[in-house]
Amino acid sequence: MHDLSRRKLLTTTATVGAGALVPGIVSGGAPGAAADSGPASPPGRDRPTPGGERPTPGWDGPPAELTGRIVRPGDPDYPSASLGWDELFEHYPLVIVFAQQTRDVVNALAWSRQNDVALRVRSGRHSLEGWSNVDNGIVIDVSELKSTEIDTAARTAKVGAGLNQLEAVTALGQRNLAVTTGTEGSVGLSGATLGGGFGFLTRYLGMACDSLIGAEIVVASGTHGAKAIEVDLDDHEDLLWALRGAGNGNFGIVTSLTYRVTPLQSVAYLQATWTGLGDLRGVFDTWQRTAPFADHRLGTQVEIHKSQILLFAVLAEGSAAEVKELLKPVLSIGSPQVTVQTGGWGEIYAGFQIPTADEPANWKFFSQFTNEPFPREAIEVISAFMADAPTEDSNFFTQAFGTGAQNRPPRGGSAFPHRDALFYSEPGAGWGTRGVPNSGDALTPVAQAWIAEFSQALRPYVHGAYVNVPNIGMQDWETAYWGRNVDRLRRIKAKYDPYNIFQYEQSIPPATC
Ligand SMILES: Cc1cc2nc3c(=O)[nH]c(=O)nc-3n(C[C@H](O)[C@H](O)[C@H](O)COP(=O)(O)OP(=O)(O)OC[C@H]3O[C@@H](n4cnc5c(N)ncnc54)[C@H](O)[C@@H]3O)c2cc1C
Numbered sequence: 001m002h003d004l005s006r007r008k009l010l011t012t013t014a015t016v017g018a019g020a021l022v023p024g025i026v027s028g029g030a031p032g033a034a035a036d037s038g039p040a041s042p043p044g045r046d047r048p049t050p051g052g053e054r055p056t057p058g059w060d061g062p063p064a065e066l067t068g069r070i071v072r073p074g075d076p077d078y079p080s081a082s083l084g085w086d087e088l089f090e091h092y093p094l095v096i097v098f099a100q101q102t103r104d105v106v107n108a109l110a111w112s113r114q115n116d117v118a119l120r121v122r123s124g125r126h127s128l129e130g131w132s133n134v135d136n137g138i139v140i141d142v143s144e145l146k147s148t149e150i151d152t153a154a155r156t157a158k159v160g161a162g163l164n165q166l167e168a169v170t171a172l173g174q175r176n177l178a179v180t181t182g183t184e185g186s187v188g189l190s191g192a193t194l195g196g197g198f199g200f201l202t203r204y205l206g207m208a209c210d211s212l213i214g215a216e217i218v219v220a221s222g223t224h225g226a227k228a229i230e231v232d233l234d235d236h237e238d239l240l241w242a243l244r245g246a247g248n249g250n251f252g253i254v255t256s257l258t259y260r261v262t263p264l265q266s267v268a269y270l271q272a273t274w275t276g277l278g279d280l281r282g283v284f285d286t287w288q289r290t291a292p293f294a295d296h297r298l299g300t301q302v303e304i305h306k307s308q309i310l311l312f313a314v315l316a317e318g319s320a321a322e323v324k325e326l327l328k329p330v331l332s333i334g335s336p337q338v339t340v341q342t343g344g345w346g347e348i349y350a351g352f353q354i355p356t357a358d359e360p361a362n363w364k365f366f367s368q369f370t371n372e373p374f375p376r377e378a379i380e381v382i383s384a385f386m387a388d389a390p391t392e393d394s395n396f397f398t399q400a401f402g403t404g405a406q407n408r409p410p411r412g413g414s415a416f417p418h419r420d421a422l423f424y425s426e427p428g429a430g431w432g433t434r435g436v437p438n439s440g441d442a443l444t445p446v447a448q449a450w451i452a453e454f455s456q457a458l459r460p461y462v463h464g465a466y467v468n469v470p471n472i473g474m475q476d477w478e479t480a481y482w483g484r485n486v487d488r489l490r491r492i493k494a495k496y497d498p499y500n501i502f503q504y505e506q507s508i509p510p511a512t513c
Pocket of ligand 1: 085095120122123124125126127128130131144162181182183184186187188189190191192193195196197198245246248249250252253254255346468469
């Protein structure tokens with residue numbers, strides 16, 4: 001999932017105008033949090049249509065109105081505003097609200113409740129099952145909330161929920177500060193952090209969610225309203241715990257995130273390439289037995305393709321010589337081509353982002369964690385499936401965990417459970433040409449079958465799954481994502497979203513009593 005699976009977000013340019021009313025969808029009434037005290041009404045399925053005003057079911061207070069930058073079917077930018085990163089999934093929402101401020105999010109949530117319209121929350125659009133979008137519903141998009149407030153002395157950063165990872169790493173890097181993120185710059189910081197968030201700095205700084213010390217989140221209020229609340233270790237501590245690893249679209253719409261940040265002056269970044277898969281057994285076995293236990297400043301990923309093996313490493317506050325020395329056991333296998341760069345984390349991170357416009361349009365992944373080293377048979381499974389991969393972009397990706405900061409939950413705990421993993425891994429299939437409709441169709445069944453069979457063949461050697469890379473076919477997905485935390489998450493869901501407004505294919509159901 002490292003460099004061959006990147007894609008620049010499509011930017012939307014046309015604007016209806018901040019604060020604009022949406023003719024036909026809203027009627028008058030003051031914008032703002034829709035406090036309500038009306039009786040509970042079960043959600044119905046009677047949805048409004050664009051262009052048709054209708055009474056709000058079970059609500060006789062002032063109607064909420066949509067505010068922010070609003071895009072509807074027929075608008076010139078609707079096609080690009082509707083598109084997700086993974087073009088395998090297409091959705092046609094009724095309306096997309098690009099929030100410009102928290103109030104727009106409050107209004108949008110109240111509007112969706114009062115009009116009984118299904119909703120989805122979206123930031124960086126990288127949901128790997130297309131779950132941040134919905135047909136005939138409202139997409140509440142926070143990607144234009146781009147504020148950054150960095151307090152260097154206090155070592156905290158409060159950022160808008162619309163930053164992507166590259167923007168966050170760059171803003172912090174300019175002050176020689178860092179927080180863990182994933183490697184793909186265009187992934188939303190919100191989506192990554194709220195599901196856990198691992199990357200090159202995980203063994204050094206923990207999961208991204210471990211550094212989350214506060215958030216502003218818009219939650220449902222009463223039967224038809226919405227309100228913004230501040231969450232931290234003193235207020236709504238239970239919700240902060242849940243947002244640290246289970247917050248994606250489950251409890252509310254996060255509008256800002258506050259992180260504890262850490263000084264980071266420089267890193268050494270290494271890339272090694274082995275041509276062909278001949279050295280796979282030696283490289284993989286040595287990597288899994290050494291890199292997860294090396295100096296905690298070292299973060300590594302292995303990415304195996306049909307015709308090459310790639311090792312990527314970042315050594316925080318380290319030199320080129322040090323990173324090579326730490327990886328000597330792996331680098332001494334075969335004859336890899338090795339390059340090392342040193343520099344500020346912001347520049348190095350920006351430097352390894354690869355333009356994605358010409359990369360595959362469609363992707364399918366399957367996530368898993370591993371506690372024990374893969375036996376020889378498992379490595380042979382990888383070798384056999386990669387040799388038969390549907391495209392060269394398809395890959396088997398791993399991220400070292402092992403010993404490191406991620407072993408220790410943050411103060412207040414977190415819903416992310418996979419702290420004892422040796423490594424994370426995922427087979428990923430990529431196919432089709434961006435911008436060319438249906439170009440991948442012929443390969444779709446081949447790629448889908450390959451992923452299904454590959455992940456099934458590895459089941460004896462893996463456990464659990466990563467909510468940020470959802471496994472659609474998994475029966476016990478809740479336990480796979482959150483282990484023993486499921487019951488507590490359901491209780492917190494019942495407390496903050498008792499009407500189950502935030503609902504999608506694998507959302508957490510509220511506890512029933
Ligand atoms: C190419 C690629 C590389 C990746 N690499 C890594 C990696 O190195 N490490 C890693 O940990 N993960 C990685 N991921 C997984 C990534 O963390 C998830 O896909 C993430 O959820 C995407 O977030 P987003 O904001 O871009 O996506 P979106 O599609 O906008 O949202 C994803 C989910 O989060 C919810 N959500 C988004 N914003 C909010 C919000 N403000 N409040 C509440 N819910 C919200 C959405 O409803 C949806 O359920 C990668 C994914 C891709 C596609």
